[in-house]
Amino acid sequence: MAEVELTGVAGDLDAAVADLAERFRAALEPPARAAAELDSPTLRARFDEPLPDDGMPVEAILAQLDERSSGGLAGSTGGRYFGYVTGAALPAAAIVEAWTAAVDQNVGMWPLGPAAVELEQVTLGWLADLLGYPGAGSAGGQATGTRPETGPPKAAPGASGYFGSGATMANTVSLAVARHWFGRKHGVDVREEGVRALPPLAVYGSEELHLSDHKALRTLGLGSGCVRAIPIDSEYAMEVDPLVAAIERDRKAGVEPAIVIAQAGSVNTGASDPLDAIADICERYGLWLHVDGAFGAFFGLCERTAPLVRGMERADSLTVDGHKWLNVPNGVGFALLRDAELHHETFGGSAGYLTPGSGANLHEFGFEASRSWRGACVWAALKALGRSGVEELVTRCCDLAAELGAIVEDHPRLELAAPAPTNIVCFRYVRDGVDGEEANRAIQAEVAAAGSVFHTGATLEGRFCQRAAICSWRTTADDVRALADEVVRVGDGL
Numbered sequence: 001m002a003e004v005e006l007t008g009v010a011g012d013l014d015a016a017v018a019d020l021a022e023r024f025r026a027a028l029e030p031p032a033r034a035a036a037e038l039d040s041p042t043l044r045a046r047f048d049e050p051l052p053d054d055g056m057p058v059e060a061i062l063a064q065l066d067e068r069s070s071g072g073l074a075g076s077t078g079g080r081y082f083g084y085v086t087g088a089a090l091p092a093a094a095i096v097e098a099w100t101a102a103v104d105q106n107v108g109m110w111p112l113g114p115a116a117v118e119l120e121q122v123t124l125g126w127l128a129d130l131l132g133y134p135g136a137g138s139a140g141g142q143a144t145g146t147r148p149e150t151g152p153p154k155a156a157p158g159a160s161g162y163f164g165s166g167a168t169m170a171n172t173v174s175l176a177v178a179r180h181w182f183g184r185k186h187g188v189d190v191r192e193e194g195v196r197a198l199p200p201l202a203v204y205g206s207e208e209l210h211l212s213d214h215k216a217l218r219t220l221g222l223g224s225g226c227v228r229a230i231p232i233d234s235e236y237a238m239e240v241d242p243l244v245a246a247i248e249r250d251r252k253a254g255v256e257p258a259i260v261i262a263q264a265g266s267v268n269t270g271a272s273d274p275l276d277a278i279a280d281i282c283e284r285y286g287l288w289l290h291v292d293g294a295f296g297a298f299f300g301l302c303e304r305t306a307p308l309v310r311g312m313e314r315a316d317s318l319t320v321d322g323h324k325w326l327n328v329p330n331g332v333g334f335a336l337l338r339d340a341e342l343h344h345e346t347f348g349g350s351a352g353y354l355t356p357g358s359g360a361n362l363h364e365f366g367f368e369a370s371r372s373w374r375g376a377c378v379w380a381a382l383k384a385l386g387r388s389g390v391e392e393l394v395t396r397c398c399d400l401a402a403e404l405g406a407i408v409e410d411h412p413r414l415e416l417a418a419p420a421p422t423n424i425v426c427f428r429y430v431r432d433g434v435d436g437e438e439a440n441r442a443i444q445a446e447v448a449a450a451g452s453v454f455h456t457g458a459t460l461e462g463r464f465c466q467r468a469a470i471c472s473w474r475t476t477a478d479d480v481r482a483l484a485d486e487v488v489r490v491g492d493g494l
């Protein structure tokens with residue numbers, strides 16, 4: 001049979017790879033701007049063309065993407081991007097991620113990505129070690145051990161983990177396991193019988209609980225209506241007495257208290273809930289403790305912030321992001337679970353066409369069947385930084401946040417909007433004759449439009465404020481000063 005060259009691989013591969021190397025190298029430099037400059041219609045028009053009838057040579061495709069994206073890229077790889085909670089991609093992580101795309105492993109089944117599966121398992125173990133959580137990396141149903149009849153497992157017969165697309169996915173995986181555990185406790189196999197067979201239940205989280213936790217509960221059929229919003233204190237952390245009162249209230253009303261979702265690092269202010277005290281309460285009432293530590297799980301690596309997450313190791317499940325403080329490219333987070341057997345039971349299953357190999361089948365630990373080799377870029381980041389490098393990175397970011405906090409406190413027209421003990425600083429521009437709310441919204445928008453720095457806002461106690469989250473490996477003292485200067489410049493010009 002004659003060999004046919006498919007359109008999609010037509011062209012000069014060497015030229016394409018040489019071009020990739022050049023553009024990739026340039027992309028590893030800090031971006032010229034912190035924010036994109038073009039608006040939605042302009043960018044859409046650049047891409048908006050009919051589906052091409054014919055293919056184009058491989059060496060021309062990336063150039064077109066690069067050109068059309070120009071002016072429309074967020075500057076999240078730079079040190080002056082303070083929006084949301086966003087890490088910059090470490091070069092080692094970006095390079096390894098690019099290579100994993102080319103070797104295209106499917107980590108869902110061992111035979112489809114043998115080395116990928118083994119690397120991910122080892123990396124999950126490293127992450128657990130780094131964060132001081134009971135050892136993970138035993139996915140594959142190797143765990144044995146018994147669970148107490150009433151509460152979640154308190155020993156760690158075999159912890160496990162899962163790389164998902166981010167903290168939202170990790171929260172959803174963790175809460176699915178919690179839901180399965182709760183069903184078991186009440187004689188319901190939720191995998192078969194569904195949530196309709198569960199008794200009425202309650203979940204507890206602070207008033208600052210992240211939207212993704214609500215979304216996870218909605219996706220799992222529990223509904224966010226089962227969440228009791230527990231008041232926060234002046235530090236924006238969950239109050240413990242109202243938590244106990246809410247649990248007692250539910251018990252009296254015949255509603256089963258099920259899960260507490262505590263936060264290590266809440267997204268608005270970086271505050272952490274009192275994890276040790278909450279773990280005591282969970283133990284007393286036999287509740288599942290899930291900790292959403294998307295970025296705050298790393299607080300334990302900085303001496304000053306470590307006390308804020310004491311007790312995190314007692315969680316039954318823990319969510320952590322990769323693309324925040326680990327500074328890997330977007331699309332990676334992970335869940336760590338105390339009980340590998342329960343984790344496997346939640347998602348396990350097979351089908352006639354799924355032909356196993358000698359290792360773990362990771363589709364049995366999450367929602368996805370096929371998935372990319374996400375853990376490789378995390379492995380690369382940990383190889384590049386080492387334990388000491390991650391500690392240094394986290395400590396430096398918290399120190400820079402303290403520096404920004406001090407600049408704000410010293411400035412006559414800036415004030416802190418919330419305590420800033422970690423890597424997030426919320427502050428306002430204040431001046432007589434300028435309306436606080438409107439001015440602060442305008443400042444955030446104008447600073448972003450000018451584009452030399454980028455930050456986002458938060459609404460605290462119903463009032464808008466400037467919010468900077470510092471977790472990029474590139475951010476320096478000059479960068480945080482530039483942000484304060486920019487806010488003042490724009491504010492003074494109003």
Ligand SMILES: Cc1ncc(COP(=O)(O)O)c(C=O)c1O
Nearest residue numbers: 085166167168210212267292294
């Ligand atoms: C506490 C917390 N949980 C969950 C998320 C959602 O993370 P992702 O965007 O990776 O899904 C975030 C994001 O900022 C967060 O701060």
